[in-house]
Amino acid sequence: MNKTFGAFVLGLFLVSFVSATVTFSVQPKPVYNFGDKINATIDFVPTPNFEEVVSVYLKCNLGDSEIYREFLSISEETQKNVVAPVTDSLVGISSGNCFLGVYSGNDSLAISKTFYISNKINLDLTNFGTSFDPGQKINLSGTAMKENGQNLDGSYEANINGNSILGDVKDGEFFVPFTLPSDFSAGAHSINVSVYEKDSSGKVINFGNKIYFLKINQLPTNVEVILDNDTVFPGNSIGGKVVLHDQNGKSISNYDAYIAVKDSSGNIIQKITSKTDEVFNYKVNNSQAPSSFTVSAYAGGLVNSATFEVPEYKKINYEILNDTLVLTNSGNVFYNGTLNVTIGNSVVEVPFSLKVGESQKYAISAPDGSYNVLVGDVNRTLSLSGNAVGVQKISSGNTELSPLVWTVLILLLLIGAYLAFRRERKKRSIARASLPFNAVVGKKLLVGKIKKDISESMQEGNNSSLSSGDLGSLTSGRKAELSLSITGTKQNASIGCLSIKNYPEIKSGEGNVRETLLDIQKVVEGNKGFVYSSGNYLFFIFAPLFTKTFKNEGTATSVAQKIKEILNSHNKKFKKKIEYGISLNYGGIITKLESGTIKFMSLGTLMTSAKKLSNTSEEGIFISDKFKEVLGEKVKGEPVSVGNFKAYRLESVVDKNNHSTFIKGFMARQEKERAKTSEKEKQEKSAPKEELIEGLDLDEEI
Numbered sequence: 001m002n003k004t005f006g007a008f009v010l011g012l013f014l015v016s017f018v019s020a021t022v023t024f025s026v027q028p029k030p031v032y033n034f035g036d037k038i039n040a041t042i043d044f045v046p047t048p049n050f051e052e053v054v055s056v057y058l059k060c061n062l063g064d065s066e067i068y069r070e071f072l073s074i075s076e077e078t079q080k081n082v083v084a085p086v087t088d089s090l091v092g093i094s095s096g097n098c099f100l101g102v103y104s105g106n107d108s109l110a111i112s113k114t115f116y117i118s119n120k121i122n123l124d125l126t127n128f129g130t131s132f133d134p135g136q137k138i139n140l141s142g143t144a145m146k147e148n149g150q151n152l153d154g155s156y157e158a159n160i161n162g163n164s165i166l167g168d169v170k171d172g173e174f175f176v177p178f179t180l181p182s183d184f185s186a187g188a189h190s191i192n193v194s195v196y197e198k199d200s201s202g203k204v205i206n207f208g209n210k211i212y213f214l215k216i217n218q219l220p221t222n223v224e225v226i227l228d229n230d231t232v233f234p235g236n237s238i239g240g241k242v243v244l245h246d247q248n249g250k251s252i253s254n255y256d257a258y259i260a261v262k263d264s265s266g267n268i269i270q271k272i273t274s275k276t277d278e279v280f281n282y283k284v285n286n287s288q289a290p291s292s293f294t295v296s297a298y299a300g301g302l303v304n305s306a307t308f309e310v311p312e313y314k315k316i317n318y319e320i321l322n323d324t325l326v327l328t329n330s331g332n333v334f335y336n337g338t339l340n341v342t343i344g345n346s347v348v349e350v351p352f353s354l355k356v357g358e359s360q361k362y363a364i365s366a367p368d369g370s371y372n373v374l375v376g377d378v379n380r381t382l383s384l385s386g387n388a389v390g391v392q393k394i395s396s397g398n399t400e401l402s403p404l405v406w407t408v409l410i411l412l413l414l415i416g417a418y419l420a421f422r423r424e425r426k427k428r429s430i431a432r433a434s435l436p437f438n439a440v441v442g443k444k445l446l447v448g449k450i451k452k453d454i455s456e457s458m459q460e461g462n463n464s465s466l467s468s469g470d471l472g473s474l475t476s477g478r479k480a481e482l483s484l485s486i487t488g489t490k491q492n493a494s495i496g497c498l499s500i501k502n503y504p505e506i507k508s509g510e511g512n513v514r515e516t517l518l519d520i521q522k523v524v525e526g527n528k529g530f531v532y533s534s535g536n537y538l539f540f541i542f543a544p545l546f547t548k549t550f551k552n553e554g555t556a557t558s559v560a561q562k563i564k565e566i567l568n569s570h571n572k573k574f575k576k577k578i579e580y581g582i583s584l585n586y587g588g589i590i591t592k593l594e595s596g597t598i599k600f601m602s603l604g605t606l607m608t609s610a611k612k613l614s615n616t617s618e619e620g621i622f623i624s625d626k627f628k629e630v631l632g633e634k635v636k637g638e639p640v641s642v643g644n645f646k647a648y649r650l651e652s653v654v655d656k657n658n659h660s661t662f663i664k665g666f667m668a669r670q671e672k673e674r675a676k677t678s679e680k681e682k683q684e685k686s687a688p689k690e691e692l693i694e695g696l697d698l699d700e701e702i
Contacts, residue, residue, distance in 0.1 A: 121208030488592030511576025
């Protein structure tokens with residue numbers, strides 16, 4: 001009996017200590033996002049038998065969740081796969097750093113490696129700039145990746161200044177196209193971009209958010225001339241200021257403003273340089289006749305004007321010197337009137353007629369005695385003498401020459417001129433009779449002098465160069481100046497603009513930059529165009545006044561394509577690269593040739609639009625819609641939108657005039673000349689020029 005009880009107790013004791021070795025043969029992944037599944041494999045090795053209820057818990061910083069429970073009765077090695085979806089219903093609020101724990105009752109059998117559960121999505125904008133113009137079209141692109149390293153397939157929402165843009169995220173990539181409003185206020189604005197993933201019920205399970213900031217530039221859209229008065233009397237000053245408005249109507253300060261005061265005929269009578277929002281003044285001449293004046297201002301690429309009037313101004317100044325009254329017309333119109341002069345108890349009416357600035361003297365008389373004399377607000381006590389009270393005009397004397405005197409003077413001048421002419425003619429006759437050969441030699445010397453002058457002028461044009469350290473100063477055969485206001489020939493012209501975008505880096509001209517830009521200049525001038533440079537912009541203009549044709553669009557297109565070839569060739573050969581953009585535009589300009597200098601003024605937004613097109617173009621050629629329309633040829637190009645106007649990216653054009661042969665030949669000659677040594681260059685440069693001079697019809701040219 002005792003033996004049986006002992007065996008039973010021993011059996012209970014042995015059963016209580018039956019156990020197993022538990023390990024994770026497949027560990028969880030390091031990171032999980034909501035919507036993923038946790039996979040793990042647990043190995044049970046009994047020693048020798050194992051009969052227990054086994055639980056697997058997901059243990060995280062924020063709490064525990066039981067994800068698996070089973071009663072195991074095993075006597076040999078067994079594997080159990082645990083699969084748990086990371087969802088709110090199963091995991092609950094469990095997130096952060098977690099691990100799987102295997103338990104039997106309160107006993108811990110095994111613990112997995114630590115892993116992380118997240119609902120976060122990392123996003124980034126890959127082509128986000130920092131500065132934009134109002135009205136600009138922007139295509140933002142970005143990437144979105146879940147914390148587990150997998151690309152997101154979900155959605156995005158971008159909020160820009162209160163406007164929401166929705167779209168899809170595919171394989172971790174998304175695109176946000178939008179156009180800034182043309183009246184978008186200048187300054188810093190935020191873009192709030194959110195990406196998210198939803199489950200089958202539409203609930204957001206993973207989320208990412210990032211705020212970016214963009215700077216909106218102040219874009220000059222309107223210029224205004226504000227005058228403090230619209231009427232100014234002679235001798236007074238009128239004040240004003242130039243106000244430059246941005247896209248929201250806010251003023252832009254400290255811009256350069258160029259002001260021209262013009263008379264009623266449009267002639268500039270004074271130029272003023274100022275800054276926007278700063279007061280300027282213009283003083284009207286004391287004798288200025290009644291007229292209308294215009295104040296034109298140029299600032300930020302925009303032009304506007306205001307007017308003021310100088311009205312009729314009648315004024316007589318009077319003073320009494322001893323017994324003499326002096327009247328002076330200090331107004332701005334002829335003055336015909338009557339002045340009352342009080343002498344004692346008598347009033348004398350004095351009629352007068354005075355031109356502007358003219359004076360007249362009058363003698364004051366009265367019977368002997370002392371009198372109080374009052375003229376206007378001038379009061380004097382005078383000792384007068386005479387027969388009666390009066391004011392008598394004092395004659396200034398007749399200084400005019402009589403017709404007889406004029407006749408004698410003219411006859412004397414004619415006689416003197418005739419005698420001088422005879423003496424000079426006699427000297428020339430003697431010289432020709434004694435030295436007939438010298439006359440011929442003199443003529444040849446004169447012709448030689450003319451040839452030399454022309455040759456030196458051509459030499460100066462062909463040796464055009466950039467001034468040291470400044471690529472903005474090009475020296476050409478003809479100097480070009482942009483004028484604020486000129487009177488000249490108004491014509492439609494083809495205009496190109498080369499924007500040098502890394503100008504500060506290359507303005508020294510080193511690394512063959514100077515030579516490359518001179519090649520461009522020579523191509524332009526070889527096609528009868530002219531070059532105007534301003535900062536990092538180089539304009540090449542083909543105006544009918546100089547090309548002698550109204551069809552310049554084909555020439556401008558060919559030259560632009562050649563400029564692109566020259567720049568691309570430079571960037572392949574040399575370390576000093578030129579970052580550029582090229583544009584072509586068409587519109588009205590006013591041109592004038594004055595003392596060998598080309599003066600021109602563009603009308604409307606011709607040059608401003610060309611600048612914008614070249615700035616947008618990236619090493620290509622953008623042509624305006626107007627240029628394409630006027631070209632009238634088959635253009636192959638992709639439409640682009642630049643600000644508020646339509647343009648095209650030029651790819652090819654059917655050029656009926658085909659200027660390429662001339663351009664290629666011209667550039668080949670320039671490359672050949674530059675490759676020669678300096679000494680040989682000096683010897684050979686003179687010969688072509690002499691041949692060119694010999695072919696000129698000097699009489700016709702003169």
